[in-house]
Amino acid sequence: MKSRILIVEDDSSLVEGMALILEDAGYQVTIAHNGKEGLERFRGQTPDLVISDVMMDEMDGFHMLDQMRKEQAGSPLPFLFVSARSSRADMDTARRLGADDFLPKPFGAQELINAVRARLDRWRVVHLAGTREAHLQTVILLAKAVEARDLYTGRHVERVRRYALALARALDWDDEALAVLDFGSLLHDLGKLSIPDALLNKTGPLTEDEWLLMRKHTENGAHMLDQVEHLRPAIPYVLAHHERWDGTGYPRGLTGTEIPIEGRLMAVADAFDALTTWRPYSTPHTPEEALLKLRDGAGSQWDPFLVETFRAIFERGELTPILDMIDDAPERTPAASES
Numbered sequence: 001m002k003s004r005i006l007i008v009e010d011d012s013s014l015v016e017g018m019a020l021i022l023e024d025a026g027y028q029v030t031i032a033h034n035g036k037e038g039l040e041r042f043r044g045q046t047p048d049l050v051i052s053d054v055m056m057d058e059m060d061g062f063h064m065l066d067q068m069r070k071e072q073a074g075s076p077l078p079f080l081f082v083s084a085r086s087s088r089a090d091m092d093t094a095r096r097l098g099a100d101d102f103l104p105k106p107f108g109a110q111e112l113i114n115a116v117r118a119r120l121d122r123w124r125v126v127h128l129a130g131t132r133e134a135h136l137q138t139v140i141l142l143a144k145a146v147e148a149r150d151l152y153t154g155r156h157v158e159r160v161r162r163y164a165l166a167l168a169r170a171l172d173w174d175d176e177a178l179a180v181l182d183f184g185s186l187l188h189d190l191g192k193l194s195i196p197d198a199l200l201n202k203t204g205p206l207t208e209d210e211w212l213l214m215r216k217h218t219e220n221g222a223h224m225l226d227q228v229e230h231l232r233p234a235i236p237y238v239l240a241h242h243e244r245w246d247g248t249g250y251p252r253g254l255t256g257t258e259i260p261i262e263g264r265l266m267a268v269a270d271a272f273d274a275l276t277t278w279r280p281y282s283t284p285h286t287p288e289e290a291l292l293k294l295r296d297g298a299g300s301q302w303d304p305f306l307v308e309t310f311r312a313i314f315e316r317g318e319l320t321p322i323l324d325m326i327d328d329a330p331e332r333t334p335a336a337s338e339s
């Protein structure tokens, strides 16, 4: 889709020349001849970038920009002033109002195109960061919905996310894999939303049928994520976090490195947090005791290499800030639904 540019300039020949240059460069251009008209065009269809003169009749460029900023929501629209006036005071005013740049008149075609391209590129980066943040907020909301139903988890999900991130960084995962981990770990128990309250918070031992239903949370969660394109990469976290290295886990009973690395990593992070916090029938272990338990289960329940890597990052002190997040007493009323 073509980027839309609004040019506001009272010099007719200049505005038409600029429009031709930018249309040739592949942009969709709208023109206005003063600030008031510029504001009307802006309200009709928000452009991707505004280029404006400073001195104009009816409303000057500064007032127009000020008004646009007040009316606009979301990431600030890129704004470029073109002016013969480029005194220090003008530049300060423009910056205070959030203009991105001043292009002094006269300027050449290529200079104009370069300035426009640079503003639009920068805006895309800022906008993308904002979209990612919005995405993460949605994921956090979902994770909180899961926690709210599960009586004992407390801040479990947040700690597990941080343990998993620390482990993945030690494994040199790239930024994209870390970004997926960031939301995948938060959503790993999403499928618990499909488990009835009475079962999720049952305080006695579960029957065989109840276990079968409880174990469905992995597949149910994966099915829920499959409906949402941008959350789909999190499926391995949701589906494989209860698989075991020796093949006795669920839902698929995969063995060793057949288990996606996302699931193996979550299993270590999840277990370490379970061992070091209050659980239904046990008091917390110290981190050292928990690491010994992980070592005992390395090669049967957990990936031995990941257990060793996790121990190494603990010894380097990297887990201390996460361990400090653990409350001294049970976070919620204990329940028996550890799955």
Ligand SMILES: [Fe+2]
Pocket: 188, 189, 217, 241, 242, 339
């Ligand atoms: Fe789970």
